[in-house]
Amino acid sequence: MTAGSTITQSATASLGRAARELELRRGEFDLAVHLGCVRTLPDEGGGGRRVARAEIDRLRSEAGFPETLHERVKAVGTTEGAALMGMTTTRFTRLARLGLVVPVKFYLNRYRAIVWLYLAEELRQFAADEKHAPLMKGRTPEGLRGQLEEGVDLRPRNWRGRHLGFQLRQSEDPWARAAVVASLLAPAAVAEVARDPYERAYLNRLRPDRASGAAPDSPSALIAERIMTADDPDEIGWLRADLRQTLSEARENRPAPRPGVSAVPPMPATRQDRPPAPARTTDATDEPDVARSRRLLGWLRRRNADANLPTAP
Incomplete structure (x- = not known):
């Protein structure tokens, strides 16, 4: 472990530890992250996301903690x-x-x-x-x-619009952001926009975890899949247009990996490098970095x- 990573690890906490220190159940903590009540950082070691110690201290020092935090995510x-x-x-x-x-x-x-x-x-x-x-x-x-x-x-449909904002909040990489949008469309709709099979495969690899938690192909998973897939023509059209835009941004950043060609590593995250802003109590669709979701839900x-x-x- 390098000196830089040692400093990063000591200045941050794992998601599980942060949840305990903030006196939140894991479901409450996940929702707090989605809503922007708790800000996370990418782990430089590739181990997922972490929470800065300063963020934990900020929340614990708020008046009425932990009751006020519980109320935000109830x-x-x-x-x-x-x-x-x-x-x-x-x-x-x-x-x-x-x-x-x-x-x-x-x-x-x-x-x-x-x-x-x-x-x-x-x-x-x-x-x-x-x-x-x-x-x-x-x-x-x-x-x-x-x-x-x-x-x-x-x-x-309104849940999908809100969920889009949740996922975009955690996606700094352009290809990951495109995968978030694609995850709400049926495979045929994605194929109409992303005609390159290698791009589709890359989008599928970066597809965020489904919200149901059910075993693949189980009856519960199939029901959840219907909820998580756009079915209204207007919504589908909106998402397809957004996928075209996010794909264009991703291609400008780097091409999708192909057999025999090493994938270019993602660009370093920048959104979370900015100084923390005051906590928000509104929903995630009000955040600047999920403007697409805000427009859709509105x-x-x-x-x-x-x-x-x-x-x-």
Whole structure:
């Protein structure tokens, strides 16, 4: 181990140790990283990501620690979310299907039913906003009722938009960023953009881990795969255009590796080298380095809800 790496190791902590020192369960810690509440650094030794000691000290010194940190990453299901907002679970589900509240995570229960989770902080903010008062009680506005009758359910699509931001936050390398975008498209859609088979193979190699954690090809994995793959024509078109752009940026950085040709090592990460910024409590789609995800999520919300969103008298 070199002197430089020794200094780096001593000035940082592994993700598991950081979670313990911040008094977060691993699921909470992972969500904190995704949301930008906890910033990570690439391990110079190639061992994944780490957390700077200064970052841990900063969070532990905040007023109200650890309760305030727990509140930032608290994720709740439909029943608890409805109680937080003072409404029935039926009404809460309608708001979620319409894309007015956006899930932050999902998992499959033992019956292979999809369980969506939402940030408690965002739900409280939604309920406190006066312009949402007509949605909190009484009859659902006619325009929104029509969408529900047509079977609209924007939860998977809005989760994908948010997940895109999560993944881009951790991807400094241009090819890895292109792989993040490609991971939300079906293989045929990727092939239409990346016609070079070596590029497709490289994108697949860099593809981020799937969120389900289920065994490959299991029924649960197939259900999760459907959730994690864009299926709306407009969404697919948006992602294909973004894949073209990110691929162009990646090609300018270096070509995809080919048989008999040594792959050019990734360029050093630069985003995490900047001085830390104050912690954010908004979701990851508000971060500058995930602007593409922010545009997508905003576009989805405007297209499917805002046009019919009533305002308080």
